[in-house]
Amino acid sequence: MMNYSVYVFLDHRGRPYYVGKTNNFKRRRKEHLDEIRKGNKLPKYNKARSLLKQGHTFRMRTIAKTVSEEDAYDVEAHFITKYKKKRGIKLTNIVGVTKPFGYIPPKKKKVRRKKRKKA
DSSP states (O other), rough: OOEEEEEEEEEETTEEOOOOOOOOSHHHHHHHHHHHHHHHSSHHHHHHHHHHTTTOOEEEEEEEEESSSSHHHHHHHHHHIIIIIIIIOOOOOOOSSSSSOOOOOOOOOOOOOOOOOOO
16 A cells, blocks of 8 residues: 655745645655756746745645545645635645546546337
């Protein structure tokens, strides 16, 4: 069974500005740092670059651990809602809380009924 972490990026005041999830915290942190260095234009990386230019450090902290990926999505959505709605914090997440990034809902199959022949 795989363990998942829900994490935040923190600004220089300790306020979260991004919520994410991963099954490998060290690898994910390195991936984020690589994207910051490469100049990725996503809002989370722009904010991180801005903080680094101001002399602050990149801060990424685990805020919860789960056993399943499904639970991690739920916990991530909980914290996004908590920070955005209850605390009024502006997050750089570009994904809604109901569907994970890249989520493609299953296609509904259309049921075709045969027409009855009139006698």
